[in-house]
Amino acid sequence: MDRFDELYPRFDEGGKEMIRSAYAIAAEVLKEHKRSNGNPFIEHPDAVARIAYEEIGLSAECIAAVYLHEATRFFPETDIMSAGFGKDVYTIVDGLNKISTIKPKDTKLEAENYKKLIVSYSKDPRVTVLKIADRLEVMRSLDMFPKLSRERKVLETMMLYIPLAHQLGLYNIKGEMEEIYFRHAEPEQYRAITNKLKSTERDRQKLMTQFIEPLKQKLSDEGIQYKLKVRTKTALSIYKKMQKQKVPFEGVFDVFAIRFIIDCEEDRAVEHALCWKVFSYVTEEYESDTKRLRDWISNPKPNGYESLHITVKNKEGSFLEVQIRTKRMDDMAESGLASHWSYKGIRHEATLDKWLTAVRKALENPLGSEGDPMAAYYEDELMEMPTKEIFVFTPSGELRKLPAGATVLDFAFDIHTNLGIRCTGGKVNGKAVRINEKLKTGDVVEIMSGKNQKPSQDWLNIVVSNKARNKIRQKLSEAEFKKAADGKELLGRRLKNWKMELDDETMATMMKKLPYKTINAFYAAIGEGELDVADIKNMINEIRNVEAGPASVETERKTGSGIQEKSGNNDDILVIDAKNVKGIDYRMAKCCNPVFGDDVFGFVTRTEGIKIHRMSCPNASRLIDMYPYRIQKVKWSDNPSTGNFQTGLRVTAALEPSVINEIMDIVNSFRASIRMFNVTENDRQSTYEITMKIAVPSNLELDKVTSQIRNLRNVIKISRM
Numbered sequence: 001m002d003r004f005d006e007l008y009p010r011f012d013e014g015g016k017e018m019i020r021s022a023y024a025i026a027a028e029v030l031k032e033h034k035r036s037n038g039n040p041f042i043e044h045p046d047a048v049a050r051i052a053y054e055e056i057g058l059s060a061e062c063i064a065a066v067y068l069h070e071a072t073r074f075f076p077e078t079d080i081m082s083a084g085f086g087k088d089v090y091t092i093v094d095g096l097n098k099i100s101t102i103k104p105k106d107t108k109l110e111a112e113n114y115k116k117l118i119v120s121y122s123k124d125p126r127v128t129v130l131k132i133a134d135r136l137e138v139m140r141s142l143d144m145f146p147k148l149s150r151e152r153k154v155l156e157t158m159m160l161y162i163p164l165a166h167q168l169g170l171y172n173i174k175g176e177m178e179e180i181y182f183r184h185a186e187p188e189q190y191r192a193i194t195n196k197l198k199s200t201e202r203d204r205q206k207l208m209t210q211f212i213e214p215l216k217q218k219l220s221d222e223g224i225q226y227k228l229k230v231r232t233k234t235a236l237s238i239y240k241k242m243q244k245q246k247v248p249f250e251g252v253f254d255v256f257a258i259r260f261i262i263d264c265e266e267d268r269a270v271e272h273a274l275c276w277k278v279f280s281y282v283t284e285e286y287e288s289d290t291k292r293l294r295d296w297i298s299n300p301k302p303n304g305y306e307s308l309h310i311t312v313k314n315k316e317g318s319f320l321e322v323q324i325r326t327k328r329m330d331d332m333a334e335s336g337l338a339s340h341w342s343y344k345g346i347r348h349e350a351t352l353d354k355w356l357t358a359v360r361k362a363l364e365n366p367l368g369s370e371g372d373p374m375a376a377y378y379e380d381e382l383m384e385m386p387t388k389e390i391f392v393f394t395p396s397g398e399l400r401k402l403p404a405g406a407t408v409l410d411f412a413f414d415i416h417t418n419l420g421i422r423c424t425g426g427k428v429n430g431k432a433v434r435i436n437e438k439l440k441t442g443d444v445v446e447i448m449s450g451k452n453q454k455p456s457q458d459w460l461n462i463v464v465s466n467k468a469r470n471k472i473r474q475k476l477s478e479a480e481f482k483k484a485a486d487g488k489e490l491l492g493r494r495l496k497n498w499k500m501e502l503d504d505e506t507m508a509t510m511m512k513k514l515p516y517k518t519i520n521a522f523y524a525a526i527g528e529g530e531l532d533v534a535d536i537k538n539m540i541n542e543i544r545n546v547e548a549g550p551a552s553v554e555t556e557r558k559t560g561s562g563i564q565e566k567s568g569n570n571d572d573i574l575v576i577d578a579k580n581v582k583g584i585d586y587r588m589a590k591c592c593n594p595v596f597g598d599d600v601f602g603f604v605t606r607t608e609g610i611k612i613h614r615m616s617c618p619n620a621s622r623l624i625d626m627y628p629y630r631i632q633k634v635k636w637s638d639n640p641s642t643g644n645f646q647t648g649l650r651v652t653a654a655l656e657p658s659v660i661n662e663i664m665d666i667v668n669s670f671r672a673s674i675r676m677f678n679v680t681e682n683d684r685q686s687t688y689e690i691t692m693k694i695a696v697p698s699n700l701e702l703d704k705v706t707s708q709i710r711n712l713r714n715v716i717k718i719s720r721m
Contacts, residue, residue, distance in 0.1 A: 008053060008063065015060030019049075021083055022064035026071040029078050037144035044137060045070045051133040055173065058133075061085075062126050065092035066134075073100050088124070095127035128164065135161040136173050139180045152399040154184055155391050159441070169301055175234050182236040188719065192599065192616030193235040196249050198624045199601055199615070199631060204230050204256050211258055211314060218281050224274060225263040231323065232256045249599065254311070257321035261330045271326045272297055275308050278324050286312035286320075297329075304332050390441045402439065405464045409435040412447045413468035420468060421475055422449035436462045454479070466654030466714055467686050480524045487527030494533045500540060509543050510536075585609035586634075592617035593647040593721070597699035602632030610634070644695035646675060647702060648721030651690040654714040655681065659688065663715075666708045672696045687716065 004016045004023075011019070026045060033041035049066045052058040064085060071078050072093060080093070139157055142150055158181050165174035183190045208230055219226065233255055241252045249255075262274050275297055282288075294309035308324040325333070392400050392411060402410055408428065412435075413420030425434050427446040439445060455475045463469050495502060507519070514531075516522040525531040586602065592614040594600050599615040603623050610632055613620055624631055653659045660679060667674050676693040696702045710718050 007050070008060070010053075011060045018060050018064045018085060018089075019067070022067040022085065022089075025078065025080060025083070026067035029071045029075045033074060035141075035144060036146065036149070037141075041070070044141075047137045047140070048130070048134050051136055052130060055136075056129060056133060056170070058126060058129065061088045062092060062130055065089050065096065066130060068093045069096040069100075069130075073097055091124050092127055092130065095124060096130060099127065099131055129168070129170075132161055132165050132168070132170060132173060136177060139177050142180060142184065148399060150184070151401065152391075154181055155399070155441075157181060169305070171305075175237075178236045179234050182239065186239070188616045189239055190235055191618065191621065192614070193238050193249065195601075195615045195617075195620040195624060196599065197232060197235070197238075197255075198621070199633075204232070207314075207318070207320070208258050211320065214285050215281055219278070222277065224278065226278070227261050227263070229259040229261060230256050231259050253319040254321045257309075257323050259323040259330075260325070262324070262326045264326055266326075266328050271328065275324045275326065279308055279310065282312060282322055282324070283310065286314060288312045289319075292321075297325075307333065390439060392439050392441070392443045392445050395444060395446050403464050406439050407435065407462055407464070408433060408437045408439065408445065408447070409459060410463050410465045410468045411439060411445050412449075413463070413471055414465065415447065417471050419447055419449060420471060421455050422451065422453045424448050424450045424453050435459075466656070466716060470655055470686060480520060483527035484520045484523035485527070487523035487525065487531075491523070491526055491533055491536065494537070498537060500537070502540065506540055506543050510539050513539070587611060588645065589613045589617065589619075591619050593645070595645040595647050595696055595699045595702050596636055600634055600636075602634040603627070604630040604632055644673075644697055646693055646695050648691065648693050649706065649709075650719050650721050651688075651692070651709060651715060652717040653688045653690060653712070654716065655686050655688060656714045659712060659714040660690070662712055663690065663692075663709055666712075667692075667694055667705055669708075670696075670705050671701050672705050691721065 002020075004020050008016055008019060027042055030041050035041050035044060045066050049063045052062050052066060068080050068085070068089065069092075072080060073096075081090070135157055138153055142153065145153065157177055162174055162177050162181070165171075165177065208228055212228055233252075238249065238252050238255060241247075241254075242249065245251065260278050262271070262278065264270055264274055289311045292309070292311035294307075296305055296307050296309070300306045306325060306329040310322050310324075311319055312322055313319055388404055390402050390404055390406060392402060392406075394400065394415070400411065400414055402414060408426040409420065409423055412423035412426070423435055425432065425448045426437070427433065427448070428437060428439065428443050430444075432448075455472045457476065459472045460469060463472065491502075511519065511522065514522060516525060522531070526533060526536075586609050588594050589603075589611045594612050594614045600612050601615060601620070601624075602610040602612055604610055612634060613623070651663065653663075664674065664677070673695050674692060675695055676691075678691045680689045681687075682689055694702075694705070696705065706718055706720075709715055
């Protein structure tokens with residue numbers, strides 16, 4: 001028995017031999033080809049083939065096509081025709097190869113256009129399914145790619161492959177890709193929710209035990225054999241509900257579902273009768289919400305999913321989702337179409353054909369339209385696109401990230417400052433546009449420039465990115481200084497001819513009457529010809545002829561008040577469910593600096609009492625996994641004391657000197673005080689990297705501070721340390 005017998009036991013010998021031949025061709029032509037992490041590239045088609053076989057249940061022809069596609073994609077001259085793989089295999093390979101040539105500038109990252117291209121490139125729906133399997137493997141290996149490539153793949157997955165997987169009913173694959181996206185896009189939120197799920201796992205098990213207790217005897221008397229399983233929502237699904245309903249983690253009622261898996265013979269009539277019998281016992285014992293009933297037993301989904309779903313309320317008033325299915329149905333839901341071949345060696349090709357027909361219809365209709373066969377079966381909403389930033393591409397396909405509302409001029413400055421200052425317009429998706437044209441995600445942008453082009457003050461009203469704004473101001477200042485030097489030299493020469501002097505007092509009086517904010521702007525107006533030197537001579541004479549007291553300029557200096565150190569108070573925290581630990585000391589963990597009101601847990605140390613960590617602490621997952629017996633539930637007291645808690649903030653801001661004072665002013669305007677403030681300049685990114693420690697009485701006050709800082713025009717990003 002070779003590795004292919006072990007990897008693909010469901011296929012007959014002809015199917016295995018086909019895969020062996022395809023693998024041999026790929027292994028030979030790709031033997032020198034490496035992945036981003038330096039490993040042999042053949043690992044990629046190996047992993048995609050396993051996904052297609054185990055998680056989707058595709059045929060041997062599809063597995064062979066995966067290997068041949070990778071071989072011919074990189075080395076088109078590879079001869080695969082002489083091997084006689086069959087028409088189906090060559091059709092799939094041709095479709096996959098054509099899809100691999102699609103660039104973002106062809107698709108504009110729009111899912112509908114992308115699907116139309118797939119349909120036009122191949123009439124075989126298995127091509128699409130294999131492409132989704134390929135992207136799942138890429139997402140699982142995301143950490144190996146360089147940052148720019150990683151960002152691009154995450155974006156494409158979110159906008160193209162997740163909607164496709166959703167529409168085709170590949171919910172497990174869709175869910176996993178969303179989770180990987182969430183882990184990379186919102187790492188702190190992802191950690192907080194996953195750690196919360198780990199820390200509450202015992203509570204869910206306890207709730208399941210309490211739920212089944214009153215049902216045990218009834219089910220036993222009926223001779224129903226079953227097992228219970230807790231199915232927990234994904235971190236992203238929980239996060240989306242928290243955002244949508246504006247509730248904390250504890251406010252999401254359907255964090256988990258209790259699943260009945262009935263062990264019975266594989267006869268649909270018997271299976272259906274047992275599922276409905278269990279359903280009747282559950283709804284007799286617990287109050288049910290009939291609006292939440294989902295009957296996918298009488299009417300299975302096109303992808304073969306069968307189950308009964310109902311939401312009930314227990315005696316304590318907690319809402320629970322209950323799922324009822326048989327072992328066959330559960331295997332189908334967990335393993336996909338692969339399970340159809342795992343029973344008694346029977347090949348249920350008709351089921352696969354039915355599903356692939358649904359795939360074909362889905363590809364030919366817009367997502368969720370009347371013609372979409374999966375429209376009635378969508379359980380979860382699709383992810384929302386990012387609103388604070390857009391992703392656009394250079395003509396060569398290089399990904400660029402810009403703030404939402406960015407224009408062609410922003411894009412030009414993002415490429416290079418010199419290109420920005422000479423920008424005269426651009427081409428967006430091949431169409432000529434002006435510099436103030438707003439861009440959207442997926443646009444391909446080409447910049448047009450002119451040697452004589454110069455920035456103007458109006459440009460500041462066109463751009464939204466900090467980099468573009470700073471560079472425009474810098475160039476305008478340089479131009480103003482040059483004009484100011486010319487104007488100063490011209491005025492000095494004329495004053496000398498008139499045998500007049502312009503002293504500081506006269507200048508100050510004159511500036512009050514003129515519309516210029518600075519002396520530099522005054523001289524620049526002379527240099528540009530906007531202000532006539534003859535008019536200045538007249539003004540000087542008028543001022544000297546008017547009797548007036550000396551003008552005085554009063555300058556007020558704002559000084560900061562002193563900082564008083566305050567420490568936390570033992571009354572700020574209450575250890576619950578631990579009767580014998582009242583006397584144990586506790587302290588805030590320095591790795592995450594919890595603040596009153598944060599979602600926290602306690603970790604019992606050997607020598608330092610209980611250390612309090614935030615649920616989103618980078619160390620939380622490790623502590624919960626390795627030392628569950630030392631994890632202590634903690635709860636803040638109802639009312640905070642007068643004590644303060646120190647926490648760290650990291651701010652990325654544009655190179656605008658005023659932003660530092662603005663941040664300090666915001667902190668001092670709330671019940672907060674600065675304990676440490678450090679600023680470094682990042683010349684490459686044209687940003688300030690600011691780290692600071694502040695003392696606050698609660699996370700409510702901290703949220704006010706961070707919210708105000710985040711809203712500053714020149715602040716790019718703020719996060720807790």
